[in-house]
Amino acid sequence: MNAKLSPRLVLGAFLALLAAAPLFLSPFSVTLLNYIGLYAMVSLGLVLLTGVGGLTSFGQAAFVGLGAYTTAALTTMTSLPGWLAWIGASPWLTLLAGLLLTAAVALLLGSLTLRLSGHFLPLGTMAWGISLYFLFGTSESLGGHSGLTGIPPISLFGIVLDTGEKIFYLIWAFLLAAVLTTQNLLDSREGRAIRALKGGIVMAEAMGVNTSRSRMVIFLIAALHACASGWLYAHMQRFVNPTPFGLNIGIEYLFMAVIGGAGHVWGALVGAGVITLLKQWLQDILPKLLGQAGNFEVIVFGLMMILVLQRARGGLWPLLRRLVPVRVDNKHIDESAEALPRRTPPKAGELILEARKVTRKFGGLVANNNMSLEVKAGEILALIGPNGAGKSTMFNQLSGVDTPTSGEVLFMGQPVAGKDSRDIARMGMSRTFQHVKLLPTMSVLENVAIGAHLRGDKGVLSSAWRLDRAEEARLLKEAARQIERVGLGEFMHAEAGSLALGQQRILEIARALCADPCLLLLDEPAAGLRHKEKQALGDLLRKLRGEGLATLIVEHDMDFVMNLVDRVVVMEFGQKIAEGLPDEIQKDPAVLEAYLGGVE
Template sequence: MRLSPLTLGAVALVLIVPLLLPASSFYLSLGNYVAFGALVALGLYLLTGMAGMTSFGQAAFMGLAAYTTALLTSERGFSPWLTLPIGVLVAMAGAVVLGGITARLKGHYLPLSTIAWCMALYIVLGSWTELTGGHTGLRNIPPVSVFGLELSDSRSFFYLSWFFALAGAWTAWNLTNSRIGRAMRASKGDAIAAASFGVNPGALKLRVFVLSAVYAGVAGWLYAHYQQFINPSPFSLEASIKYLIAAVAGGVGSIPGVFLGAGLVTGLEEALKDILPVIFGRTGNYEIIAYGLILVLILMFAPKGLWPFIERYLPQPRPITPKGEGLPTRMAAGQPGEVLLEVSGLTKRFGGLVAVSDMSFQLRRGEILGLIGPNGAGKSTCFNLITSVLVPSEGEVRFKGQTITGKPPYAVHKLGLARTFQHPHLFPEMTVLENAALGTYTRTTAGILTAMLGFARGEEQASLVEAYRALERVGLAHLAHQKADGLTVGQLRLLEIARALASNPEVLLLDEPAAGLRAGEKRQFAALIRKLVNEGVTVLLVDHDMELVMGLVDRLVVMHYGEKLAEGTPKEMQNNKKVIEAYLGEAVA
């Protein structure tokens, strides 16, 4: 991994600045609090910036770890280093309980539950005087020792706190640039699309929620042993709001942004404690009002936070085209003509509306099967039933003899089915290469811990090589490092096909892939599909372009009002009176 000049400069500052200040300097003390806040904000970077979940309970997880280490070290004589994993595990346990109930829910349920959680823990910590000391708190927490040296002053503890902060940034960066990081961003933007290429969005969100509690737990452990005294106040709802404001103000979608936000809010907090009482003429906790006003101003002039605003003026790294070996193929051998996909009696009712009724057909290995019909015939609904996005009212779908009805979409994809959507489901903030690399998710295995520790870089490089090859196959390799939000509609459809190809599927299900393509692009698309079939891919195709469909497919299934109207070769369908009357309008020469 090559370190940027910005990263090297930050590390140099952390190493040199403490040597220039007195050991008990106020600024070193402030630097420690910035490090604690940055760790909590890093958890929010993963939770909010990457996975799209909002939590007001991070200070509560911090408090769980802080009280755990305080109780075990001051009353039980445990070593502080032993209580670090114990405190983090307690924070994780709290996140598992809370996240298991709410992390998979959409909308406001998670923020509301974390508010209630933070308030409840604050009340418990403040009222359980026998265990936690109530609002008086716990004292005599021992300092941390490193090689027999007690870190009892701000300078020595500064190196420890910033070691953890920079290690947290490194692990978060590794996770961001991994299969898990891409999956997190995809789940944030479109959970259905993420499931279509093998991600289990619910399970991933729970793991990220727990991971954010780990960062907060480490911050709580550091806070307790730096202060050597704790009470419930630093772990209140107000503190959680402060951490969230810090992350959002600095730029919750970037690692430098959350560090910038933590420094900004921590510094302002100290300054405002002196300034605001003078302005208002009385003492009080006015900081939260000032935080809100500052956040409003930042979001007005820098909607994504301060760091993205600053970053645009910094030199950008030169993109590198991935090279090397790709991923091992997972294409299964089989007999040409054997039944791969079988749809039997498929029916879907939405209340009194029957969208699909008693649909049955077979898809054989090595063929291109077209599914056509007028608008509203139920073709896309049928696609969603086959890929388990929807659960059928009746009937079943079998893939290679195995019933897949009722399996979640990510489990269906793992079997070797890849799909595109009627309207492209892509992620505009990600590059074209990153979008294509999402398709390699089920072909790779690195978990969260492996990725965070940097042990998945070889697999990640192979994934990017595979994604780049998929882009070459569809003619988008020259746009690999461009953001997807700059693509035309036709290019977006080709990118969605590239993502599907990167998964190395046995069956490719294409939902109106030629919509928006120009005549030349359609010819290239047809040539691409024929090439894929020659390479062993089987295709189920929905499209309205009759010239394309009739010249490309081997067989057709015609739908009308949710039912199968006819099935046969293109020539047979062109001369079928029912098909002509319902759809084609006249025989095609």
Template sequence: MTFRSWVLAAVAVAAAAGVALFASSYYVTLASFVLLYATVALGLTLMTGFAGLISFGQAAFVGIGAYAAGYLAVAHGVPGWATLLAGVALATLAAAAIGALTLSMGGHYLSLATLAWGVVVYYGLGIVEPLGGFNGLSGTPALTLFGFDFASERSMFCLIALGFALAFWLVRNLLDSRLGRAVRALRAGGDLPEAFGAHAFRLKVAVFCTAAGLAGMAGWLYVYMQRFLNPTPFGLQMSIEYLFMAVMGGVGALWGALAGAGLVVVLKQVLQDVLPALLGRSGNFEMAVFGLLMLLILARANAGLWPLLARWTRATPAAPLRPVPRGEPAVLHAPAGRASGAPGEVLLRVDGAEKRFGGLVAVNRVSFEVRGGEIVALLGPNGAGKSTLFNLITGLLPASAGAITLRGQRIDALGARHVAARGVARTFQHVKLVADMSVRDNAALGCHLLGRDGWLRAMLRLDRREEAAIEAMALAQLRRCGLEDLADAPAASLPLGKQRVLEIARALCARPQLLLLDEPAAGLRHQEKKTLAALLKQLRGEGVTVLIVDHDMEFIMDIADRLVVMQFGQKIAEGEAQAVRDDPRVQQAYLGSAA
């Protein structure tokens, strides 16, 4: 944690202690609702701000956790600790089932799906008679937990504050881990984490279940605080309010969940008292005000209030030096079956590769080889089919015909993450970085397949030895590529040339057998191209095998051992650089006429 994080934590603890010791019952209850809602909003922040998923049904998981705990406590006298486990487990299992069906959807379809199952759960809670129907479930006993009695408002506030602190710690630990970096990469599209071996769909389901588990814990706290349940607090309106809290506070910052919950709860209470008096009649007028406030925030501070407050109060650098995790680093292991090829050995063989999009033949029976320790360039004018062939090799697209083998094993039928596991690492034609992650963390994303610690170990911060090794690897590759001094800068702050070098550093972190670079010189100035060329020559001298796609003949001639030239999806020339350059067909492709 940075110094600033420690200060914020100390202020939060002091504020909670002040409320517990000195506030009136009214403000204790108000603060309890703020922290309770902030726990749910924290899960939404993880989903929306870091994983790029939007849910309009989060209140349903609160309801599932609350009703599971309340029913077991009232009907069967189950103790508090067991009802906590039941509430969290049931909410998580429900999220796993719902997520398996809905998370393959994208965009507005996912939002509509979450809206639908939120409505289903709400009415489901209302029609089940053992749960009290819409009349509600009463008679929940006061919570007793490990000999401590939580019957009073102040004691429940302390428990809710502890629950929020635990949730905050778990989510923060997760984001500061190998899996957390893959989650944050989801916002750049599924192609980015998949290219480095992460299972994008499983990550989405895990995030969805984690947010539901936090909501289930909040539901457990809610039922013992209120001691009465009915479906109303778990309907669509409350789900929208939770989303308001996350967005208003700032979905890109964990503290934003607390800021947003505080703003919504306090403002709602004030508006419910003031608006009926002003308008002369009662109604849910506060929702209209929240809608207008949301529009104002999206227009003027679309990152939310917390980043705005952080900028106003910042007394430390924007990207303070983050210490390497303590502990002896673990040993990172490449996936089983991966081995480095000997110099001169055929590493990659493309044999008659073909890709059709309906009647369009984008790649037409292309064949070539890449041997260990060499740089092979795949050249051609725009629209020649280079990037499509590149995507066939990396598994982003399936081949329509032909075979692609890596050290004798076919990879053309594998997906991107399986190709990555075989030792193929890539960059992208259009730079794909996680803009608000540091240079160090973007590079460390490339180490995803080298780690083994799972979701739970990351949340409990038991992965520190592995993290130390991953950070050491990331720094080593940044040093290799000349970016070590910028390790703690946000990736978005780098110029384009350095962003492309950062992509190369990230790919090298994967310990690849084969490094594929998709138009790394595109958009670079002359001096940046010279720097990139020097780096690629250095990598060749260190034994790295490179396949590079580009259309800049001058840049490629300086670095490539062999050239493969494509035009209209077909290979028109292959061989050593100078011979290919003098080929009339190549000159025709580039100049429009033979020299």
């Protein structure tokens, strides 16, 4: 028997406790819970952005302020122009207005900074946070530093939510919806793309993921969560002023996410709870202790953050999880799911990849000189050569990572130059990497499923609301099929990082196959493999050849290459020195000289 608790049971108990909370807690405690809910919603966005996506924002408080001020201004101002005034009739309309405005700002900020390296987004949001705070404070029409009062309460199905106990349920319903949709999103095709942002951008792009778009998506989601929290805040407090939307509060939100555990959706809740309660307590005790009034809790928070980041970067959530033994279920693979559609395979012998007189110079160094080669459907071509021969450069030209100085590379009759990795992936070229690129904390199944990214099309919203399950089942079934096919079936649910290097290479092949390619580019696939594994890999590649796949292998292992491939191209000093059948190559005097040195 499994002694661990089922996740549903734990969640159910938590929800029951939560629902009953206003019945037995004091109004003050309920207010505190309301704040925790509001803060957790903002830090949930930061979990997605920072913990999962590897980006961050210090301007979340400003997005909260945008939500709060939009609804405050629209519902209280009497002198609004007619085309705006009707929105103020209901807080639900102003929520929509706030979300739209926030989305516009986030899109603008995101499009400015997301193309730059990771640290420009936080710096941009920092400047944006400060600017908006000053704007709220100085704008006469927004009430300056004293703010706006008289905001109406929200009504829902005729119930006016005018007390802390009543709005409590709305706040927590919003938060739980946000947590669940975020959790759903992360467990989907789009979610895998988002999780690939942290340390897997080159790989994800090669699998057809638009990583810039994924970055933008999580920045938008984080901003919208913050905006919704601000809307709730304004209607709970019934007044707004600039103070809770300053940069310091924006930083506090980030602290909540990091201290709670930036990698987990529930970490946001833990962080918001810990920081809110701790702040309450510190604000009580520190002024007495230090003999003066002021925000001294930031000293404690700051030091806490530094310690957490130095000692326990995962935050509190992983520590908490160890205390409550919740079962972790393996992903279910639905054998009855319909198989994914496949591309029409090219006819045997059809020309798939062609390099014509490719030359690549780096300054004065000619890395590839006048290189030509062809790969046809249903054959395996090996590109070999001693170290420094220019194989990797050639590989980059073929896969479109780099552009030749002169000459061209044609894939399925179309030039590769100028296309980005995503387009090339879509055309049916799939590759592995010389230095294995996978997401070590994700399971083998999920890693392989990234390869099928282009074979699905369900977006963020369908993922968040679980409308993608049919497609997801098909994607996972395909991933599982490829994993079985390469012989990694027993590791299906293991963390990819726990595999041996050789197995990780095989995983990469499964991932590449998941894209249903017509050309497979393998960069040293046999390196690090044991004898049996090499045999299995050879068998697999022969089988794929039989199915009409074109394969190009860059490899060092001569035994492996000579027993497997149809033709060999040998490079030295950036040039082709020989081409032909494996047997011919093994006797070729130029090749022998390149590998073994000349006869003195």
